[in-house]
Amino acid sequence: MSFAKPVLNYIDSLKPKKSFTQSVYAFKRLLRYHRKYVPFIATITVLAVLRSYLFTLEPMYTSLIIDKVIVAGNYDILVYYLMVIFLSGVGFGVTNFFISYVHGMMSQYIVRDIRSEYYSSLQSKSYSFYDSVQVGDLVSRATMDLQMVDGFLRTWIGTVLNAVFSVVAIFVIMNSISTPMTLASLIPMPFIFYFTTKLWVETMPLFRNMQLILGKLGAYIQQNILGMKTVRIFQKEMEVVDGFKKIEQRFVDTAISAGKIQSIYMPLSPAILTLGIAGVYVYSAYSIAALDSSLTIGDIILFARYMIRLTFPLRDLSMLLGTWINASAGLERVFEIIDAPRSVSDLPNAKNIAIKEGKLEFRNVTFGYAKKRPVLRNVSFVVMPGEKVAILGATGSGKSSLVYLVPRFYDVDSGSVLIDGVDVREFKLSSLRKQIGIVLQDVFLFSGTVRSNIAFGKPDASMEEIAKIARMARINEFVESLPEGYESMVGERGATLSGGQKQRITIARALLMDPKILIMDDSLSFVDSKTEKEIQSAIEEAMKGRTTLIIAQRLSTIKNADKILVMENGTIIEFGTHEELIARNGTYKRIYETQFLDRPLDEVVMEVRGS
């Protein structure tokens, strides 16, 4: 029960009114994407008028056949009428084809525009955004959800226009035959309009809730799968399943009550129209019997058949509701990401600035991911050009946040980060990041060749350059041992690389940029001693002549650093050379003396602080 409680509370909190306004908002916003495609819409509109006209011809000429051929006995004219029916039918089919094709094309373009905007927005999201989302979910919004949107976009204008134009065309023709009978046929229309609106208004919130509950249901299962070990250890299986059944029941209840409304209103419009036909028969029979009317038997049949024909576009219109529900839920999920704030962007007066010395200074820096909960508090220190600083600290002490402020993966809340005395916010983002080498914690390689991965930041780098950099990163021997050398594929379909090899490629990737400032997150801890040595030597080589901030996981890294910075709870507790800190007899000394060479440093740090 306890697992499902938040979800159940969420379901209870769903307000029908809110979902209605959200849906309207999503629709308005979707309309704006149509602006570029006015010529498409114009084409669809013209074709839709033509289609509605052609739609009326077959019943009309069938009635003429009845009146002129059968009743009046003029058989010569039959072939002509049949030709008209045939041609109008072919014309109807061809118009239908073009509407569907043009409509589908426009839908594809609009979906492409939305997806491109979505993708661009993702490119400018900050690191904290990516820490809090799942890539699979982001991808499914751009694919599955946008497919739902496509399902709506590819027919909606045509369906709406078809309903309107067909009703108008049919009533115009009917009116030219008999006004009183047309008026009689119009009687069902307000009822149909009323009940269709009622269907939309009443089911829309329910369908939306179903979508939302289904989403929560998926998240619940996902959580269960991810945490399966914990569930098993604590024997919470029954509780999980019970909670699931409770949420599931809410879904079933909602779906069935939506089904009940649908089952009441959906068959109603055709029924009302059919009853209208009875009215047409009765009225026409009386006027024919009274002999004061020019109505023919063909006219009566025409009226009846037109009424039957009207049910098709009206049925399509009420089915459009279903596609819109899915589309609006998908749109909301896509807009949610597009609208998520981007925290870092170029300031209006940002410039391209070349880093000459590489002096780095933090001045009273305070920073937090959430307001009022700072991760870094009033941090100040200076790193001279070419100095290497190793950063130590337990998990959550703020060391990653600290180094990521330099290339502006985040912006400070107060204080400033300065390079050669210039605030990093005065740089253009691209100019700043191109001059800072970054080796991230997770060694991510793109699918492609070893070469394209090393040259990732500088795609036009020459082979000599790449080979030279590979030597510096101590990866050349391995790469050259591969059958295809630098052209070997990596990633899913390529060679499988060990963590150590990947890390050295990421080091090479950063070195190729020849950065003045280097930021390394060296947290690959569990490697054999040979690899350890190679990585170590690669790191040493990399740091030569560059201002370096390195999050250290190995004592050997620390020994090679000029200065050591020890962090705790977002503040610097010790900063100085190895000798200075040993002499200080503080945290660093205790860490150093513990000498857990083969253990991740942050574990050791934890232990030392705890004792």
Place this chain on the structure above:
Amino acid sequence: MSGPWGAFSTRQEEERKRTTPDRVLLRRLYEYSKPFRRNLAIGITAIIMSSITGLAAPYMHKVAIDQIIQPRDLSGFLWWLPLFILVVLSNYFLQYVQVYQMRIIGENVVSRIRDSIMERLQVISLRYFSEGEVGRILSRPVNDANTIRIFLRMGFTSILLDTSSILGTFIIMFTLNYRLAMLALFILPVAAIAVWFFGKYSRKAYRRALSTLAGLTAKMQEDLSGMKVIQAFVQEDSAKEAFGKKQDENVKANIRAILVSSSYQPMVILMRLIGTLVLLWYGTAFVKTGSITVGTLVAFIEYQFSYFMPLMDLIAVYDQYQSAMAATERLLDLIDTKEEVTDPAPEVAVVLE
């Protein structure tokens, strides 16, 4: 209007050959619907009866034209009008019952399947979770269950409804005039074969579109996983360009598939049109010789609507059925996964004090 886009859709993984025969899968599905046998019985009865009342309407038109309006025998309305209203109302009522009952069954059966998957997930070996990715496991209770849900809601109903209205129409048409009925039906085999081939062709185009979608998805997955690297190395523009290229490939393949699917409806319309022309050509001659009435001719034209579209829909629904069976198989696969670690029999189980 079931366009082939939705109806002929085949998701990539569904192309895998199924190994369990349909009747086994259907029996298993039926097991899940057992507690709702009463709803099922009511629903199916309503579907069949509503196809009968649905077919009665065009016949009533014929009666009105031939026996009341043409002979100007207005007293006929005394029995015709109440009967017509009764037919329309009972047709409405039966449709209401059928939609509602099938919804109850569909939702409950799927929720029961989902529940048993959830129970299953709690006991199967943890190895299963490391071997398969989360996304793939997740897609079973979410996507596969949804496929079955849609099938039970719409596909199953339309199979029953379409079959019974097609059969009913044939019976009525042959009773009215078997010669005209034969003429009306001559186009059917041609149309059925055309739709069948069209389905095959459209599946091909659709599959091509799907494979470009898979490429786009993979590209997105990679770019988003490596977005930090892209940002760190200021490669946003080139990444976006590569993404745009993948996306354009997908858009292009989709538009080609749309070209194919857009021709489905015109083709069906053309086939029906030919049928109508044949009816009118011979029908007028038959009326002239007095072997049929005007009302019968009109009824035939209307009946053409009531068997033509359902038949084409039925062919299209075949794909929905295939998807549902594939989804059922995958779900049952998961439900039938062996537990690796089970409790020993009670007599040998040890309780640690």
